[in-house]
Every structure is written in C-alpha cells, then in structure tokens.
Amino acid sequence: MITRQIGQSGISVNAIGLGCMGLSEFYGPATETAEAIALLQGAVDAGVNHFDTAQLYGMGANERLLGEAFKDRRDRVVIATKFGPTRDRETGALTGVDGSEDNMRAAIEESLRFLQTDHVDIYYLHRMDQSRPIEETVGAMAKLVAEGKVRALGLSEASAETLKRANAVHPISALQSEYSLFSRDIEDGPLPAVREIGATLVAYSPLGRGFLTGRFTRENRPQNDYRSGAYQPRYGDEAYEANLALVEEVKTIAEALKASPAQVALAWVLGRGEHVVTIPGTTKRSNLDGNLGAAGLTITSAQIARLEGLAARVKGARYPETGMRNINV
Ligand code: ATR
Numbered sequence: 001m002i003t004r005q006i007g008q009s010g011i012s013v014n015a016i017g018l019g020c021m022g023l024s025e026f027y028g029p030a031t032e033t034a035e036a037i038a039l040l041q042g043a044v045d046a047g048v049n050h051f052d053t054a055q056l057y058g059m060g061a062n063e064r065l066l067g068e069a070f071k072d073r074r075d076r077v078v079i080a081t082k083f084g085p086t087r088d089r090e091t092g093a094l095t096g097v098d099g100s101e102d103n104m105r106a107a108i109e110e111s112l113r114f115l116q117t118d119h120v121d122i123y124y125l126h127r128m129d130q131s132r133p134i135e136e137t138v139g140a141m142a143k144l145v146a147e148g149k150v151r152a153l154g155l156s157e158a159s160a161e162t163l164k165r166a167n168a169v170h171p172i173s174a175l176q177s178e179y180s181l182f183s184r185d186i187e188d189g190p191l192p193a194v195r196e197i198g199a200t201l202v203a204y205s206p207l208g209r210g211f212l213t214g215r216f217t218r219e220n221r222p223q224n225d226y227r228s229g230a231y232q233p234r235y236g237d238e239a240y241e242a243n244l245a246l247v248e249e250v251k252t253i254a255e256a257l258k259a260s261p262a263q264v265a266l267a268w269v270l271g272r273g274e275h276v277v278t279i280p281g282t283t284k285r286s287n288l289d290g291n292l293g294a295a296g297l298t299i300t301s302a303q304i305a306r307l308e309g310l311a312a313r314v315k316g317a318r319y320p321e322t323g324m325r326n327i328n329v
Contacts, residue, residue: 002016002270004275004276004277005200006078006152006277007197007200008173009151011173013049013078014050016266016270016280016292017078018040018048018052018279018281018288019204019279020051020062021053021054021057022281022282023039023283024057024058024062024065025057025061025062026057027281028222028224028225030058030061036069039288040069040070041073043288044070044076044077046288046292047292048288049078050080050277051066051070051078051079052081052176052204053065053079053082054083054124055081055082055111056126059089059092063111066114070115070116074117078122079121079122080121080124081120082125082126082154082156082176083103083104083108083123083125084103084107084126085126085127097127097129099128099129099132100136100140101140105140108144108149118149119149120151121150121151122154122174122202124154124156124174125137125138127157128326128329130329133165134155134158134166134169135169138153139169142169152173152174153174155172156177158175158328159190160192160193163193164196164197167197171197171198172197172199173199174199175194175200176202176203176204176279177202177204178318179201179204179278180205180206180265181212181268181308181310182212182246182310183314184311186328195273195275201272201276203276203277203278203279204278204281205281206269209235210222211234211235212265213262214260214261221240222235230320231319231323234314234315234317238316239314242315246313249307249310250310253306253307265294267294267295267298268307270295
C-alpha cells in the first residue's frame, strides 16, 4: 500500500483507489447489484479506501451502490462524487453542464441520500460550466464545506488557469483528469498547476479504459459498449490497430518485469510523484487484486523512457470533438 494525501485537506488515501463508473454503465451492462456490492466491500478489505463515483454514472445507480455497500462502514472509506453535467432522465443523453448553486444544491442532497451518508469527502465539479465564472460555482461549493456536507473540493478536467482561479476562492484539493501512458496532455498545464497550488491529481482512466491492460486484440474488440461507438476515437476503425501495436510495447516491458501490463501502466502513473493518486476502474475482484499489486512494482529508467514515448504515438483523441470541448477548460 502507498498512502498519499488529497491536497491539504487532511484526507489520506491508498494511492490506488477504485473508479466505480463501470459498475453501472459505459463499459457493458451494469454489474448485478449483489456482485457489485461484494466487489466494493471486498475492495475495502483489500485496503482500498478511495471510491470514486458521480451523479452522472447510471443517473444515481452508481451512488446507490456505494450507499448500500458502505452504509455500515462509512468511517473506513473516502467517498468522492461529482455534479455538473445534466442528462435527459428519459433517454440518458447528456444535455449540458450546470454549475449553478441551485443545481449543486439539488445534486448534493440527492447524492447524500443515495450514498446514505451525511457528508461527501471529495466533491467535484465534473466538467466546467462555460456559461458562468468558475468563481461563482466554487463559491457555492465552499458553502457546502462550511455546512459540513463536504470535506474537500475538486474540479475535473479543468485547465491550469481555472484551477488557480478556483483555488483563490477556496482551496482546491484535487484535480481529477484522465492521465495515463496514452494520455499525457495535462502535463502541459493542469498538472504543473496541481503542484503549484498544493493539490493532488486523481488520475482517471489510467488503463486507457482497458486498452493498456492488453485485454483487447484484433479479434477481441470491445463490443456493445461506450468504447465501440463514436465516443472513443482511440477504439475506432482508424486508430484501433495502431494503438494495439503500442500496447505490445507495454506487454514486452511487463514480461521483463514479470508483471501485468495493467500493473506497469499503474506503476508509471504512481511514479509521477507524491501529488498523484489513481482510480483504475474494475468490476472484478481478480483485476482489482492485480491492480493493487502495482504498488510494489519498480520500473527502470530505461523502461520508463520507452514507455514515455508511447503517448505521442497514440492515434485518436481522448473523446470525440464534442467531448474535447469540455476538457482542460
Ligand atoms: P476508467 O477509469 O474509465 O474506469 P480504466 O481504469 O482506464 O478506465 O480502465 C477500466 C477498464 O479496464 C475496464 O473495462 C476494466 O474491466 P473489468 O471491469 O473487466 O476489470 C478493465 N480492467 C481494469 N483492470 C484490469 C486488469 N487488471 N486486467 C484487465 N482489464 C482490467
């Protein structure tokens, strides 16, 4: 286990947490409820204490799972959730981002109810609301801290400038952004800003949504989930095979280390420094246990140099054009 701090909030977490989104949607059908709860509770027993969810994931279903799983062990877990993006409750389609105080108040009350708790440990604005100044939203979020409903504040996929402006209103403890061997764009601005303000980067999709684990092949492409449509350009026809070839290089290094590619990908993220923690997503206990093993893995500097050449060669953007408009803003 590696324990790290979430900014200056006083919250410490196992550097390898659990991203819970995939239990409810996006990566195939939702996991059956009892199985999901067993995974979450088993994760606590395995030493995981940082669980990441959002109002968006399953439109409440994901938060409800965490609520059920943790209601009798709340003091052993750090729960992070997020608000902002709005969805059509009928179709699930994303309709925008609402960082207003009214929307935040409705969201936090629903999250607390679904999570069966009186406080959230880390509360994020999930995407920036580009129709209003960040100061307004963070000012509202700061009230939740004062009211004891939230312990620490975070932003997800914010730019360096937004992060610093927000931090001037209230300490921002965490930036949650995609960060992996395949996605290093935040090194150009947001990541240095995280250090500058004394926050922590919570790296999501550290496994490239599964790509970096080596689980996908030419024949075995993700099907019938969010990665197979137009939502994930790196899995699209034009990029898929080129990216598979890059994964081969991760596999080679993993073999030399007698580790799994997933462990190599996670160990690289953790090796970036004390100001970085990560939340790989999994629905399976065996994968969770394997991922936790990354904490003990040491990669040589020559291997790191090889791994660090990969990101520049990845084909396809992190999200389609519409999604990219909400990134690093
Ligand atoms: P996200 O943060 O978006 O959840 P991620 O952590 O980069 O993305 O990757 C999550 C994906 O990697 C999931 O599809 C997960 O599938 P399972 O639920 O089947 O585990 C997959 N994954 C996670 N750990 C894995 C491992 N050790 N081996 C193979 N696949 C793994």
